[in-house]
Amino acid sequence: MLAPMVAVTSVMTRRRSSGLDRSVPLPAVVPLFIVGFLAAVLIRSFVPLPSEMLAAASLVQSALLACALFGIGASLRLEELARSGARALAAGLVSWGVILGLALGLVYLG
Numbered sequence: 001m002l003a004p005m006v007a008v009t010s011v012m013t014r015r016r017s018s019g020l021d022r023s024v025p026l027p028a029v030v031p032l033f034i035v036g037f038l039a040a041v042l043i044r045s046f047v048p049l050p051s052e053m054l055a056a057a058s059l060v061q062s063a064l065l066a067c068a069l070f071g072i073g074a075s076l077r078l079e080e081l082a083r084s085g086a087r088a089l090a091a092g093l094v095s096w097g098v099i100l101g102l103a104l105g106l107v108y109l110g
Contacts (some may be wrong), residue, residue, distance in 0.1 A: 006030060006031065006034050007029055007030050010028065010029050010030065010031075011029060014029070
């Protein structure tokens with residue numbers, strides 16, 4: 001139901017924007033994340049996948065969701081992150097690793 005609603009909304013936005021400034025790019029009819037979601041649904045529905053792959057996908061899903069929620073909360077922009085350079089990215093990854101290690105240590109102690 002999400003893909004048709006996004007497509008209809010996008011088409012309506014394109015029609016409203018058709019008479020406006022042509023230098024501004026029009027939105028895609030269906031965003032790529034919707035296409036990826038539909039592909040994942042079709043693969044999961046029709047392709048038998050091993051349980052190890054599903055467990056790994058679940059772990060990756062949780063990690064990516066946590067990153068996305070953090071990024072939204074911190075108002076993070078990927079362009080700004082890319083411009084900040086490798087040192088800032090490395091510092092973020094090291095601090096994330098330290099926090100992860102401390103959290104896991106506390107979980108195993110408790």
